[in-house]
Amino acid sequence: MKSIVTGGAGFIGSHMVDALVGRGDEVHIIDNFSTGKREYVNSGAVLHEKDIRDFDSIAPIFHGVSKVFHLAALARVQPSIKDPCTSHDVNSKGTTNVLVAARDAGVGRLVYSASSSAYGNQDTLPLHEEMEARPMSPYALQKYTGELSCRLFSQIYGIETVSLRYFNVYGPRQTTEADGVYATVIGIFLGQRASGRAMTVVPDGTQSRDFTHVRDVVRANLFAAESPNVGKGEVINIGTGKTYAINEVAAVIGGPTVWVEPRLEPKRTLVDITKAKELLGWEPTVDFKEGIEELKKMCGIVLVVSV
Ligand code: UDP
Numbered sequence: 001m002k003s004i005v006t007g008g009a010g011f012i013g014s015h016m017v018d019a020l021v022g023r024g025d026e027v028h029i030i031d032n033f034s035t036g037k038r039e040y041v042n043s044g045a046v047l048h049e050k051d052i053r054d055f056d057s058i059a060p061i062f063h064g065v066s067k068v069f070h071l072a073a074l075a076r077v078q079p080s081i082k083d084p085c086t087s088h089d090v091n092s093k094g095t096t097n098v099l100v101a102a103r104d105a106g107v108g109r110l111v112y113s114a115s116s117s118a119y120g121n122q123d124t125l126p127l128h129e130e131m132e133a134r135p136m137s138p139y140a141l142q143k144y145t146g147e148l149s150c151r152l153f154s155q156i157y158g159i160e161t162v163s164l165r166y167f168n169v170y171g172p173r174q175t176t177e178a179d180g181v182y183a184t185v186i187g188i189f190l191g192q193r194a195s196g197r198a199m200t201v202v203p204d205g206t207q208s209r210d211f212t213h214v215r216d217v218v219r220a221n222l223f224a225a226e227s228p229n230v231g232k233g234e235v236i237n238i239g240t241g242k243t244y245a246i247n248e249v250a251a252v253i254g255g256p257t258v259w260v261e262p263r264l265e266p267k268r269t270l271v272d273i274t275k276a277k278e279l280l281g282w283e284p285t286v287d288f289k290e291g292i293e294e295l296k297k298m299c300g301i302v303l304v305v306s307v
Pocket of ligand 1: 117186200207208265
């Protein structure tokens with residue numbers, strides 16, 4: 001089986017590549033290393049150092065491919081607020097390029113990495129896929145229109161697509177650069193602890209998120225690529241159905257905290273994963289506290305026990 005992973009040198013994409021190479025696929029990575037890292041590139045995959053904004057350079061790679069996992073993106077909210085044009089080019093134009101290349105090559109199915117940020121603030125929880133999208137940032141809007149593009153391409157060109165809305169993905173290889181614009185809260189806290197700094201909690205720390213382990217996200221992609229129940233642009237939540245306050249995250253990691261600037265952001269996310277169970281037969285498997293303990297060990301953060 002020949003597969004493409006766009007963003008295959010990135011945090012989630014590189015885990016995706018590892019899983020596909022591990023099961024014997026011929027895997028082609030498309031990545032421009034804007035946020036991806038060379039050390040994450042699986043040596044069993046074929047690397048194409050290309051930019052999804054450049055259609056002509058990526059289109060030939062799609063010939064003979066049966067599955068496309070489209071993960072390449074400028075994947076954060078705050079940078080998109082600062083520079084909406086660049087994130088539009090990558091996330092919106094790039095997605096259209098990938099869809100057109102997949103359509104032209106007669107690709108079997110495209111699995112699109114969508115984002116829970118499409119929900120914004122809703123009046124009720126848990127979040128389910130039929131709720132109206134309420135993007136609160138250019139990134140959220142771009143990821144949401146990517147879902148619509150996938151569905152439209154299924155409708156008008158017949159290419160099979162499915163969109164997975166990820167909720168706060170964490171795990172090995174997430175950036176721990178505490179000051180990096182692409183870092184997310186768990187990576188930031190781990191990076192701060194590893195360098196002996198206080199964890200920067202956005203007030204008042206009672207805001208909560210549904211944190212999903214990257215290994216479960218990879219499994220969701222594998223299931224979505226094969227399931228006979230999807231392929232028409234379905235949108236499916238990928239989360240855990242549990243929510244942890246940022247104060248709890250800091251407590252599990254352990255160490256001093258400091259308040260930082262408040263943000264315009266959703267207060268709480270909690271996801272309904274009924275659709276993922278029904279259509280994909282997928283359920284999360286990684287317990288949050290175990291996932292964090294594994295990361296702490298990898299980052300060299302150990303609890304100092306006084307004797
Ligand atoms: N957050 C925090 N300290 C940080 C970074 C993030 O307390 O240094 C909080 C942030 O306010 C949000 C949650 O952690 O409530 C998750 O933020 P992140 O940027 O990881 O993902 P988001 O859910 O905003 O996409």
